[in-house]
Amino acid sequence: MQQLSVVILAAGKGKRMVSDLPKVLHAVGGKPLLGHVLATASCLEAATRIVVYGHGGEAVKTACAGEAGVLWVEQAEQLGTGHAVAQALPLLAETGVVLVLYGDVPLTRAETLRPLVEAARHGRLALLTVELTDPDGYGRIVRDESGQVRRIVEEKDATPAERGLREVNTGILAAPAAKLRGWVVGLGNDNAQGEYYLTDIVALAVRDDVPVEPFTVVDPAEAQGVNDRRQLAELERCYQRRRAEALMCGGATLLDPARVDVRGTVTTGRDVVIDANVVFEGTVCLGDRVRIGPFCLLRDTVIGDDVEILSHCRIEGAEVGAGAQIGPFARLRPETQLAAGVHIGNFVETKKTRIGPGSKVNHLTYLGDAEIGTRVNVGAGTITCNYDGANKHKTLIGDDAFIGSNSSLVAPVRIGQGATVGAGSSVSRDVPDGGLCLTRAPRKDVLHWQRPVKPKKS
Numbered sequence: 001m002q003q004l005s006v007v008i009l010a011a012g013k014g015k016r017m018v019s020d021l022p023k024v025l026h027a028v029g030g031k032p033l034l035g036h037v038l039a040t041a042s043c044l045e046a047a048t049r050i051v052v053y054g055h056g057g058e059a060v061k062t063a064c065a066g067e068a069g070v071l072w073v074e075q076a077e078q079l080g081t082g083h084a085v086a087q088a089l090p091l092l093a094e095t096g097v098v099l100v101l102y103g104d105v106p107l108t109r110a111e112t113l114r115p116l117v118e119a120a121r122h123g124r125l126a127l128l129t130v131e132l133t134d135p136d137g138y139g140r141i142v143r144d145e146s147g148q149v150r151r152i153v154e155e156k157d158a159t160p161a162e163r164g165l166r167e168v169n170t171g172i173l174a175a176p177a178a179k180l181r182g183w184v185v186g187l188g189n190d191n192a193q194g195e196y197y198l199t200d201i202v203a204l205a206v207r208d209d210v211p212v213e214p215f216t217v218v219d220p221a222e223a224q225g226v227n228d229r230r231q232l233a234e235l236e237r238c239y240q241r242r243r244a245e246a247l248m249c250g251g252a253t254l255l256d257p258a259r260v261d262v263r264g265t266v267t268t269g270r271d272v273v274i275d276a277n278v279v280f281e282g283t284v285c286l287g288d289r290v291r292i293g294p295f296c297l298l299r300d301t302v303i304g305d306d307v308e309i310l311s312h313c314r315i316e317g318a319e320v321g322a323g324a325q326i327g328p329f330a331r332l333r334p335e336t337q338l339a340a341g342v343h344i345g346n347f348v349e350t351k352k353t354r355i356g357p358g359s360k361v362n363h364l365t366y367l368g369d370a371e372i373g374t375r376v377n378v379g380a381g382t383i384t385c386n387y388d389g390a391n392k393h394k395t396l397i398g399d400d401a402f403i404g405s406n407s408s409l410v411a412p413v414r415i416g417q418g419a420t421v422g423a424g425s426s427v428s429r430d431v432p433d434g435g436l437c438l439t440r441a442p443r444k445d446v447l448h449w450q451r452p453v454k455p456k457k458s
């Protein structure tokens with residue numbers, strides 16, 4: 001099979017973003033625009049991915065450092081899309097086919113592009129076009145009486161009649177590498193903008209009797225570029241609608257598909273129910289019958305079967321065992337591991353903490369750097385004092401222990417199996433298995449106490 005090279009044009013300034021960040025690094029679904037395009041190219045099994053960069057090149061390269069095997073070529077001056085592709089020619093194989101994508105057009109599906117690549121493999125010039133009710137600003141596709149594409153005319157060079165055409169150029173095209181090379185070196189810049197237009201290769205293909213095959217994309221979002229933040233927001237919504245639809249196709253109930261945001265990857269088991277305004281980031285895995293209440297954020301987290309997460313929880317870098325109940329208003333921080341059936345209630349924060357099966361931490365508690373056994377009850381207001389101002393220390397709590405409310409566990413400390421800590425205690429030494437620790441100050445009672453009084457005014 002003829003190898004595919006993908007050339008991604010990303011040298012434009014993106015002035016209308018009004019941003020210090022290069023345009024292609026602005027994110028959709030938590031991922032830079034260029035990241036989406038690179039991923040699409042990988043999906044098409046591109047042998048080579050070449051990015052033509054300009055403005056903010058170093059920042060773009062750094063941000064894409066994780067992408068293996070991307071070739072970078074600078075276009076120092078932005079003299080047009082044809083000039084941009086010309087910069088990539090030295091890196092292109094002599095044979096095979098080339099697909100040109102734009103770094104600021106993130107939502108094109110690989111399935112949409114495959115037929116273009118196939119057409120190029122059959123020696124044709126393939127164009128991705130779209131019908132727009134408002135074609136303002138785009139290059140128009142000019143066909144002859146028999147419907148054959150003859151050329152593309154840019155808006156600024158078009159006659160009034162041509163401006164009336166609704167079929168426009170998305171800019172995405174595929175061609176045999178050798179032919180593209182010949183056409184691109186032959187481009188001139190005698191036009192209204194004094195630019196080297198890549199679109200002029202269409203007329204050159206017609207001249208050379210190379211068939212030009214247009215493919216019309218049905219969903220305009222696939223061809224939509226980002227020029228300003230309004231368009232960025234529009235594409236974010238399109239992307240999120242796609243993600244929500246994928247979740248629903250996978251068997252999840254979304255109480256409002258317009259109010260779920262996925263910035264990463266979410267996998268769901270059967271019969272998951274997700275309420276409104278839930279945000280997923282990174283890699284999140286939800287087991288069967290998981291229920292998530294409104295206003296939760298889950299990042300890089302694994303949730304077991306039958307877990308219920310009530311509203312307003314933030315869960316990050318955690319593993320939650322089957323049947324656990326979380327929230328409302330809980331914060332699970334990285335390296336939290338909850339076994340099956342654990343209860344975490346409101347205003348509880350955990351960090352680097354393992355909690356054994358069936359243990360309950362129901363209210364107003366901080367557990368950091370702790371290991372907690374099975375069937376432990378942690379009373380309201382319990383705090384692990386894990387930090388001495390310089391170092392972090394561990395708290396160990398044995399199976400079946402009971403921690404009374406409002407206790408401070410001053411780490412390093414171990415509460416034994418079945419041990420009891422009386423409410424209000426400050427525990428700085430280990431408590432033996434089965435023992436009781438009570439550090440409450442002894443109670444003093446004074447009968448008929450006379451409160452202080454203000455001096456009488458004379």
Ligand code: UD1
Pocket residue numbers: 009010011012013052075077078079080081082083084102103104137138139140152154168169170171196197198199225
């Ligand atoms: C281009 C097409 C037009 C099409 C439109 C779709 C040409 C001449 N025109 O128009 O037919 O309807 O896209 O959006 O190709 N870029 C570079 N270097 C340059 C110029 C552009 O890398 O010197 C990159 C930009 O970063 C951008 C893409 O190419 O990603 C398109 O550039 P843009 O200026 O938006 O193209 P238009 O003139 O709008």
Ligand code: CA
Pocket residue numbers: 225227
């Ligand atoms: Ca444009």
